[in-house]
Amino acid sequence: MNPRPPSVSRRRFLQSASATGAGLLLLKSTTLFGQNTPSKKLNIALIGVWGRGLAHYDALAKENVVALCDVNELRFPEALLRFPGAKTYVDWRKCLEQKDLDAVVCCTPDHSHAHIAMWAMNRGLHVYMEKPIAMTVEEIRLVRATYLKHRKKLATQAGTQRHAFPNFARVRELIRDGAIGELRAVYAWGNRQLRRPGYLPEAGAPPSTFHYDLWLGPSPVHPYNPDYFSGKAGMNCLQWNMYWDFGTGQVGDMGNHTMDLAWNAIDAGHPTAIEATGEAYNPEVTPVELTAHFDHPANDWRPAIRVSWYQGGHLPTSPKRYLDLNGIGHGVMFKGAKGLLVSDFNTRMLIPVGDTDDLTYYRPRAKADVTPPLGNFQEEWINACKGSLQTSCNFDYNGLLTEQMALGLVAYRAGKRLEYDGKAGQVTNAPEANAYLSREYRAGWPLNG
Ligand SMILES: NC(=O)c1ccc[n+]([C@@H]2O[C@H](COP(=O)([O-])OP(=O)(O)OC[C@H]3O[C@@H](n4cnc5c(N)ncnc54)[C@H](O)[C@@H]3O)[C@@H](O)[C@H]2O)c1
DSSP: OOSSOHHHHHHHHHHHHHHHSTTHHHHHHSOOOGGGSTTOOOEEEEESOSGGGGGGHHHHTTSEEEEEEOSBGGGHHHHHHHSTTOEEESOHHHHTTOTTOOEEEEOSOGGGHHHHHHHHHHTTOEEEEOSSSOSSHHHHHHHHHHHHHHTTTOOEEESOGGGGSHHHHHHHHHHHTTTTSSEEEEEEEEOOOOOOOSSOOOOSOOOTTBOHHHHHTTSOOOOOOGGGGOSOTTTTHHHHTTBTTTOOGGGTTHHHHHHHHHHHHHOOOOOSEEEEEESOOOSSBOOSSEEEEEEEOOOSSSOOEEEEEEEBTBOOOOSSTTOOGGGSSEEEEEEESSEEEEEOSSOEEEEEOSTTOOSTTOOOOOGGGSOOOOOOHHHHHHHIIIIIOOOTTOTTHHHHHHHHHHHHHHHHHHTSOEEEETTTTEESSOGGGGGGGOOOOOTTOOTTO
16 A cells, blocks of 8 residues: 555645645746646546557547556557657556656556556546456455545546446436336346467567566466457457456456446346356356356345346347347346336337236336436546546446456356355355455565555
């Protein structure tokens, strides 16, 4: 832990100094920066500047991007064209020492997410973290708990930007307003299939401009192979995210986006039991085919429900032969006492099911009660950093979702139904499964740094 977060103490000093008037001289004689400047621009570090990082350039260009960090030095010239004057770093641990930072946007591979989130929050920095915010149950719980501890001063957002699609709010409204009657079960699925035999074999040395050891970061050493880095911008994650030491496969990839569509509508906490089945376990590669079921207790508006995730060709059974769920690449189906709601990211279908399900019980919302548009997802976080601290996918909301999905992989590895104590973060009926809640880190890469 950093006992005295530098940027927070500097911000507080500026605030109190200007409040007393004693700071006027200081304010005249020093460069103003960050949230305290009259323009209220944030000083942001972008970690991982290419690939998914590029998708954030437009939103970030309205702020001060003062630091750029990437393990591939060849990515800096293009980023500097857009953010001239930013300092460059190859090691995010050094980058986070820069004193004028207010906030961090992180677009690195998944195996560094929890570390960067923790180190940044421990230094008083707001965080936008690409999904998944962390890989293991232990990491996700620590990141969420740390955010909850600091939620009165830090804004966080998980990179599930589809959440801003109007369909997310419409689906929630239909479920909450009873369009399918009492909610009984929820099914989410994704059909992406990336089959990998095992870690790639050694293939030469990395170029001098590519800091492979820093790319590995906290994860165990695997030989360098350029195929891990051969994907197109924004798609290169598919080159490494199937390997256990670098990602969680589709559970952390499209699973995080797709389960968000369900999660937004069900007001769930921790599951009490999890069971999962899939292809034979491969110690190097995460499963392509997986079905995971999560039992959630009742809450104040719905009974206990089972939430299920299917991937890699596994699908829920279609309730009607004319409904081809396989035609929806990534989708969600809600089953209620009186009907079904089937949705992809942008559209939804309501299917009343029984002879008496005439929809007379359902009253569409008045226009004035419809959830207003969320607006630009990145800007929601930027505005939150500047004061509101309110985001739709903070590390509390998304942490619970991501923990549930990670538990699916724990149950898959354990090969049996697990009972879970969400308060303690422990499997209670199969102690051996608790070994799958965490992972080992290389020396020099503490999680809570
Ligand atoms: N929200 C979305 O829709 C969406 C879409 C694509 C990717 N993603 C997420 O974004 C992240 C990055 O995916 P990608 O396809 O851009 O990956 P990538 O392999 O292209 O990496 C992105 C950038 O990070 C750099 N990098 C790698 N390790 C680093 C480190 N330790 N420190 C600093 N820089 C580092 C790379 O050199 C590259 O420039 C993943 O977590 C992925 O899940 C999200």
